[in-house]
Amino acid sequence: xxxRLRIALQKKGRLADDSFxxxxxxxxRFSVRGGSLLVRVKNMxxxxxxxxxxxxxxxxSNDAADIxxxxxxVLVEEQLTSALDAQIAMKLGFSRCRLCLASPERGSVQSAAxxxxxxxxxxxxxxxxxxxxERGISAKLVExxxxxxxxxxxxxxxxICDLVSTGAxxxxxxxxxxxxxxxxxAVLIRxxxxxxxxxADLFDKLMRRVEGVIKSTD
Ligand code: PRP
Ligand code: ZN
Ligand code: MG
Numbered sequence: 001x002x003x004r005l006r007i008a009l010q011k012k013g014r015l016a017d018d019s020f021x022x023x024x025x026x027x028x029r030f031s032v033r034g035g036s037l038l039v040r041v042k043n044m045x046x047x048x049x050x051x052x053x054x055x056x057x058x059x060x061s062n063d064a065a066d067i068x069x070x071x072x073x074v075l076v077e078e079q080l081t082s083a084l085d086a087q088i089a090m091k092l093g094f095s096r097c098r099l100c101l102a103s104p105e106r107g108s109v110q111s112a113a114x115x116x117x118x119x120x121x122x123x124x125x126x127x128x129x130x131x132x133x134e135r136g137i138s139a140k141l142v143e144x145x146x147x148x149x150x151x152x153x154x155x156x157x158x159x160i161c162d163l164v165s166t167g168a169x170x171x172x173x174x175x176x177x178x179x180x181x182x183x184x185x186a187v188l189i190r191x192x193x194x195x196x197x198x199x200a201d202l203f204d205k206l207m208r209r210v211e212g213v214i215k216s217t218d
Contacts, residue, residue: 002047003045003196003198003199004045004046004047005044005045005046005047005066005067005199005202005203005206006046006047006048006049006064006065006066006067007023007046007047007048007049007065007066007067007068007069008049008051008055008056008059008060008064008065008067008068008069008070009048009049009050009051009056009068009069010050010051010052010053010056010069010070011037011050011051011052013053014095014165015053015069015070015071015095015186016050018094018095018186019069019186020032022069022092022094022210022213022214023048025213025217026206026209026210026213027043027044027209028041028043028044028046029041029042029043030042030048032048032050036050037049037050037051038050044202045202046202046206049064049065053070053071053074054074054078056068056069056070056074056189057070057074057075057078057079057084057086057189058078058082058084060086060189060190060191061084061085061086061191062085063191063193066190066191066195066199066203067089067188067189067190067191067203068086068188068189068190069092069186069187069188069189070186070187070189071095071097071184071185071186071187072088072091072182072183072184072185072186072187073097073099073124073127073163073182073184075088075187075189076126076127076182076184077124077125077126077127078126079126080126080127080129080130081125081126085191085192085193086189086190086191086192087189087190087191087192088187088188088189089187089188089189089190089207090187090188090207090210090211090214091185091186091187091188092185092186092187092188092210092214093185093186093214093218094185094186095184095185095186096165096183096184096185097163097164097165097184097185098163098164098177098180098182098183098184099124099127099128099161099162099163099164099180099181099182099184100161100162100163100164100170100177100178100179100180100181101115101120101128101131101159101160101161101177101178101179101181102149102159102160102161102162102164102170102175102176102177102178103152103158103159103160103175103176103178104152104153104174104175104176105174105175105176107152107158107159108158109158109159109178110178111178111179112135112137112178112179115132115137115139115159116137116138116139117138117139118139118140118157118158118159119139119140119141119142119156119157119158119159120139120140120141120142120157120158120159120160120161121142121143121144121148121151121152121156121157121159121160121161121162122141122142122143122144122148122160122161122162123143123144123145123146123148123162124161124162125141125143127161127181127182128141128161128181129141131161131181142156142157144156148160148161148162149162149169149170149172149173149175150173152173152175153173153174160175161181163184164177188207188210190203
C-alpha cells in the first residue's frame, strides 16, 4: 500500500458531515467538492477514501484503508455477519443513534413479548438476530436495504428494527419504538495489523489531535 495514511469515510450523509468537520478541526486541509472519491489532504501525507458506510469496516479489515470512521451499528453488524479484522481505536461521541424495534401504534406487536411467529423488517439481520436469540424469540427477519419504515404499511412485516436518530422517520410513518437493542455512536477503527513506523507515527499524532478536538467540544 502507499505510504500515505488512508482514511475511509462515508461519502455522503450525517456521519460524513461530522467526520469531515472533525478532520478539519484536527488541521487537515482538503476539499470534498468536485465528486472525486479519492481526496488528497494538502498539508499531510493522508488520503481520504469516500465510500458507502457499509464498506468502511471491510476496507479497513482488508487493508484497502488504514483507518476509518464508521457508526458502531454498522461495525457491530459486520462483526456479526462476516469475519472482520478491525478494532475500535476511539469512540468519537457524535452521530449518536439507537437501533430500535418499532411497530404501528395499534398493531399486533406492541412489545418484544409479541414478536414470536411474526416478521421483522431490517437492514441489521446480525444485531436483530442476536437480540432474538438472547431472548429466545423465534421470528422471521425480512431483509431490506433501506426504507424499512415502509414495511408494516405494505404488509411485508409486523414490525421493524431500524436506526432512530431524531425519531422523525418513525413518526412520519406512524411507528412507535418499543425496544432499543443497540446504542451507537461514530467510532474510529483501525486494522489489527501493524503499520509501518512512519504511518504509526502519523496515526499517533492524528489520534492525539482527535482526542484534543473531542475534549474541547464536550
Ligand atoms: C436512517 C435510518 C432511519 C432514519 C432515522 O436512514 O435508517 O430511516 O435515518 O433518522 P431519524 O430518526 O432522524 O428520522 P437514512 O436516512 O440514513 O437512509 P437509509 O435508511 O437509506 O440508509
Ligand atoms: Zn448505509
Ligand atoms: Mg433509513
